[in-house]
Amino acid sequence: MQDSAQSEVRRLTIYLGEDKVDVDQPLFRSIVQEARAMHIAGVTVMYGSAGFGRSTRLHTADVLFSTDLPVVIEIVDTARKIEPLVRRLAERKDIGLMTCETVELCGPRRLDD
Secondary structure (H helix, E strand, C coil), X not given: CCXXXXXXXXXXXXXXXXXXXXXXXXXXHHHXXXXXXXXXXXXXXXXXXXXXXXXXXXXXXXXXXXXXXXXXXXXXXXXXXXXXXXXXXXXXXXXCEEEEEEECCCCCCCCCC
16 A cells, blocks of 8 residues: 555556657667666666557568667656656657556555565
C-alpha cells in the first residue's frame, strides 16, 4: 500500500518510430537522457515488432532491414516530476502519441529507494 507521498505515481508512455532522430542521435535516446537529467525514477525503452499509428501504415520487422519499427518508452515517477517532462515533450512534433496514467506501486520498493 502507498503512503500519501507515493499516492500520485504516474506512468508516462511515449510511442514513436525508431527512425525519429534528435540532431545526431535517436529520439528515444534523447528522451532517456532528458529524463535522467531530470532525476526521473525509471525509464524503459521497448522495441515493437509491428505497429501502426495515425497514418495506418504498418511498420513491421517482416521487412528486411526495416528502420522504422515502433518504439515505446515507459517512464515512472511522481506526478510532480512527470508533469514538467510531459510539458517539454508536448512541444515536439515528432512524437507519435503520449499517454499518462496513475499507477499503484506494489511490494516494498519505493521510488526513492
